[in-house]
Amino acid sequence: MSVGENEETAGGPVDRGRLDKRRAIVEAALRVFAQVGYAQASLDVIAAEAGVSKPTIYNHLGSKEKLFRHVMTETAARSNAKTLDVLTAFPTDPDQLRPGLEDLATKLVDCYCDEQSESVRRLLYAEAVRFPDLFDAVRASGPNQFTEALAGRLARLANAGHLRVEDPVRAANQFIALVYEELPGMSALGTRPLDPADVAKVVTAGVDTFLRAFGTEPAGGPGKVSG
Amino acid sequence: MSVGENEETAGGPVDRGRLDKRRAIVEAALRVFAQVGYAQASLDVIAAEAGVSKPTIYNHLGSKEKLFRHVMTETAARSNAKTLDVLTAFPTDPDQLRPGLEDLATKLVDCYCDEQSESVRRLLYAEAVRFPDLFDAVRASGPNQFTEALAGRLARLANAGHLRVEDPVRAANQFIALVYEELPGMSALGTRPLDPADVAKVVTAGVDTFLRAFGTEPAGGPGKVSG
DNA sequence: AGAAAATTTTACTGGGTAGTTAAATTCTGT
DNA sequence: ACAGAATTTAACTACCCAGTAAAATTTTCT
Known part of the structure; x- marks a missing residue:
């Protein structure tokens, strides 16, 4: 199980925290992508903007391209x-x-x-x-x-x-x-x-x-x- | 020796040759920019596409941004x-x-x-x-x-x-x-x-x-x- | 409380690119 | 034809970034 975000098992503060981070990543990514474009957007910047560190993004979304598609x-x-x-x-x-x-x-x-x-x-x-x-x-x-x-x-x-x-x-x-x-x-x-x-x-x-x-x-x- | 030095032009083969290169650069740049976008466009690729080497682009257009604006x-x-x-x-x-x-x-x-x-x-x-x-x-x-x-x-x-x-x-x-x-x-x-x-x-x-x-x-x- | 599992973090790697420097080539004037 | 000027070129530098590996932290289960 790599990324098992079961929405049904919600209720624990853990998943909530993870989901918050995930959402923070997506929101920050949209902001950065919109501002500088796909190619110019650096994952370090997105991570900083989301208050998260870079590999967290990979854990959640897999790759820059997947992140972009998701956003x-x-x-x-x-x-x-x-x-x-x-x-x-x-x-x-x-x-x-x-x-x-x-x-x-x-x-x-x-x-x-x-x-x-x-x-x-x-x-x-x-x-x-x-x-x-x-x-x-x-x-x-x-x-x-x-x-x-x-x-x-x-x-x-x-x-x-x-x-x-x-x-x-x-x-x-x-x-x-x-x-x-x-x-x-x-x-x-x-x-x-x-x-x-x-x-x-x-x-x-x-x-x-x-x-x-x-x-x-x-x-x-x-x-x-x-x- | 690169390709295409046409001396058959009336009125000054020199300038014509330079202008040809300049136009080749601009045309190649448009193609590459259009295909991969501004940030992803590499000057090396543009130079290759134009049959020219990179500093030639700088001699003619000054910088990537100026080249883009010009194009x-x-x-x-x-x-x-x-x-x-x-x-x-x-x-x-x-x-x-x-x-x-x-x-x-x-x-x-x-x-x-x-x-x-x-x-x-x-x-x-x-x-x-x-x-x-x-x-x-x-x-x-x-x-x-x-x-x-x-x-x-x-x-x-x-x-x-x-x-x-x-x-x-x-x-x-x-x-x-x-x-x-x-x-x-x-x-x-x-x-x-x-x-x-x-x-x-x-x-x-x-x-x-x-x-x-x-x-x-x-x-x-x-x-x-x-x- | 304590151990195991998962996740986040710091630090790193390999590839790639904008822009520069000095040598080679081409063109101009006489 | 020859010397000087300008331009093109190959090779180089410094920098940035996507993606990764192992350490540190947090969370869950007993």
């Missing part, structure tokens, strides 16, 4: 869960479609612009060549699922006659594209803080365009016109 | 010039607005999906934390200029009554977002080849949505409906 998948899973949870806010009342979509979009971009989300995205971009499987895994468990779920909601609204959508998946992708749009560029990929007012403008404009294209009301309806 | 700005400048050139294809005939925009969008995404463009984008993402100035410089000289130019064209069409656009810059950004949309995800950031048919579908759908939102014809006009 990425775990962080992505957390972010993805939060993002999927946003769909709870999907509007069901057709009369509140616009404010509902704006609320949804605001929450969505909040998730996308979360610091951990941005870190993972940057690292995924950075290492897309050397960790293609990671890229696929994260996308499959995250954005793709969200798109599919959103597409389902849009399709329901379309069936009920509140939206004119022929290809729900494509419409979902376009919705995301419209409201997320230029935020990465504006924030330098999460490197600089965003002015919430600017974010709100982008979201409003995105939802506006989306409803112009897919809404059933006459164009230029309730949405205010001048930016 | 990035130079490659970005080339890509940006190509992209800006695409606006030549902007439709002027209002009767051909849809096919014109589709053509424009196709050429635009071709530029965006060019291998060098993708490489620079990945590296920019990867090093956004440590080279924030590079990020800003490339964006300022590239996407921002394109957006502004496109916005101007859209505004002209709007003034002539062929488009309903209030904020041309935002509309331009949304146009780009709609037609570029999911391509990075589909190609794993340029890591995998794209099926041109899929690209065409995304482009068509993007232009379709754009015209639904901003066009003056009644919705569901000449664009075919089923995907």
Whole structure:
């Protein structure tokens, strides 16, 4: 038994201590990886940041590559869960479609612009060549699922006659594209803080365009016109 | 004696030879950087790939960081010039607005999906934390200029009554977002080849949505409906 | 309390890389 | 053709880092 962390046998202060260290390692690793990149990240630095010594990392995670994979998948899973949870806010009342979509979009971009989300995205971009499987895994468990779920909601609204959508998946992708749009560029990929007012403008404009294209009301309806 | 001293050049074989080496270095550096990232890129490998030895790189470019900056700005400048050139294809005939925009969008995404463009984008993402100035410089000289130019064209069409656009810059950004949309995800950031048919579908759908939102014809006009 | 087992730590190794120095080669001017 | 200037090259240095081995510490079982 090398690394038998039985979650069922929890309760002892021992395992708790080990798990704390493990989590400290993973959190520190994310910080360091995000700050200096995979190759530049030194395990000594990560160990120091985690308040742990280097071989402890090997005992827990095995190797630098495994640590990286673990950090990425775990962080992505957390972010993805939060993002999927946003769909709870999907509007069901057709009369509140616009404010509902704006609320949804605001929450969505909040998730996308979360610091951990941005870190993972940057690292995924950075290492897309050397960790293609990671890229696929994260996308499959995250954005793709969200798109599919959103597409389902849009399709329901379309069936009920509140939206004119022929290809729900494509419409979902376009919705995301419209409201997320230029935020990465504006924030330098999460490197600089965003002015919430600017974010709100982008979201409003995105939802506006989306409803112009897919809404059933006459164009230029309730949405205010001048930016 | 190394390879390829071409004396057949008119106007000074010397400088030509040196310039060739310099260009070989920059090209090799881009390849290596794109493949393994900034930190992992070894100057020895770059030198070998360029058919040159290491100090030659220092004589020409000074340091690894300067080499990187040079490679990035130079490659970005080339890509940006190509992209800006695409606006030549902007439709002027209002009767051909849809096919014109589709053509424009196709050429635009071709530029965006060019291998060098993708490489620079990945590296920019990867090093956004440590080279924030590079990020800003490339964006300022590239996407921002394109957006502004496109916005101007859209505004002209709007003034002539062929488009309903209030904020041309935002509309331009949304146009780009709609037609570029999911391509990075589909190609794993340029890591995998794209099926041109899929690209065409995304482009068509993007232009379709754009015209639904901003066009003056009644919705569901000449664009075919089923995907 | 005491012994055994596991884990953390200190100290080390082998490989690799950015940047430099002095010799060899190539090019310029006369 | 020849001497001098500039550039390319091979070999070298100092440094850093991923991963490992044995010692010290902590925890568990009797």
